[in-house]
């Protein structure tokens with residue numbers, strides 16, 4: 091099969107069923123990102139004969155004999171496409187993971203489509219920027235300034251990796267390639283609560299290319315914390331690298347190390363899991379306690395029914411304690427003095443009482459972040475945080491089934507905001523100096539998320555007279571509460 095990628099023609103035979111994204115990444119085009127793997131996020135966007143496609147849902151064989159262009163083929167750090175320059179100079183990115191896909195999409199737009207980005211960017215999601223910096227970049231608005239000697243603080247200098255980000259050369263963790271490198275894949279728990287009694291590694295180790303299979307028996311029984319505070323005493327050490335006690339769906343269970351990602355994934359699939367639900371341990375305890383055969387014991391929502399007897403969960407914990415068995419654990423944590431960033435948000439909204447739809451008419455955010463070292467970056471953090479806050483407030487929800495498994499584990503159904511969902515926010519910063527942070531600044535990060543949902547709920551109350559206390563503020567939730575509310579006369 092003959093392929094043409096970024097002007098280079100060669101013969102290749104993609105693996106059966108391989109998608110174009112994996113095929114291109116195997117050729118070293120690491121600017122083609124793996125985001126959702128389901129056609130929702132657009133991080134994998136490339137051109138086929140000049141038309142943007144989501145390469146994760148395009149079979150590699152469909153590209154045979156056609157011209158494939160990736161972000162690497164659009165321009166280089168030394169010779170960028172004008173749109174790549176605009177994204178660099180906007181800057182039109184924060185982390186940059188979505189950037190290559192967005193650039194590939196926006197370059198292919200007509201002038202008319204660039205005036206209607208709500209529709210044109212429907213297939214490209216961004217989690218960090220809040221989209222307005224992207225809009226500005228598409229229209230050539232540049233905020234980046236040149237630093238002058240002695241005037242770096244307070245100047246919006248560009249990020250050092252900007253040219254690499256917009257040309258797809260910036261290495262993210264998944265792009266690292268070292269000679270002899272092994273790949274690690276995790277097998278994760280399908281159970282919300284379970285005790286693993288044994289794991290048979292034989293089949294996984296027999297997969298060609300698999301080097302090691304690690305389970306809880308192979309890792310140190312030393313707890314660590316997944317929180318990222320600098321002082322290890324700030325957060326409790328509450329997690330083992332791998333544990334035989336599973337507490338949530340998707341908890342790490344097995345690590346497979348292999349020559350390739352494919353071999354590591356196959357190894358995970360071949361691991362024979364012999365997990366026994368924690369429920370069985372509790373049933374055993376309840377059966378012993380009541381003297382009833384375990385076969386006659388069953389668990390319901392609040393306890394265990396053993397024939398005519400019933401052991402509540404709290405009673406069972408007491409029984410376990412009496413026998414020296416730990417079913418619960420409590421730890422303490424303490425913190426260090428830190429700067430606090432103050433944020434406030436305001437919205438003006440319109441609410442459609444027949445559909446429950448909220449439309450944000452005006453959005454303003456004020457932040458006290460101490461001395462602003464890089465104002466453009468601060469603005470980006472604020473806009474990105476606000477966009478996340480709007481997602482949490484209006485659309486995003488974590489639904490789990492009775493087994494604790496998420497029922498909407500993809501971006502399409504979980505519904506993180508797209509361009510069309512996020513209004514432009516007026517960003518205000520307070521002129522202040524912090525006494526703790528470096529150069530009198532404060533760490534801003536995503537703290538701007540916090541006031542967004544309360545501000546929306548307040549605006550909604552002002553508009554309807556009804557106090558909403560549950561998120562997200564979905565049209566259905568709003569509509570149901572508004573049915574009995576009389577229409578208020580115009581002021």
Ligand code: FES
Pocket residue numbers: 123124125126127128129130131132133134135144145146147
């Ligand atoms: S990775 Fe292809 S659309 Fe998300």
Ligand code: FES
Pocket residue numbers: 183184185186187188189215216217218219
């Ligand atoms: S910059 Fe878009 S996802 Fe981070």
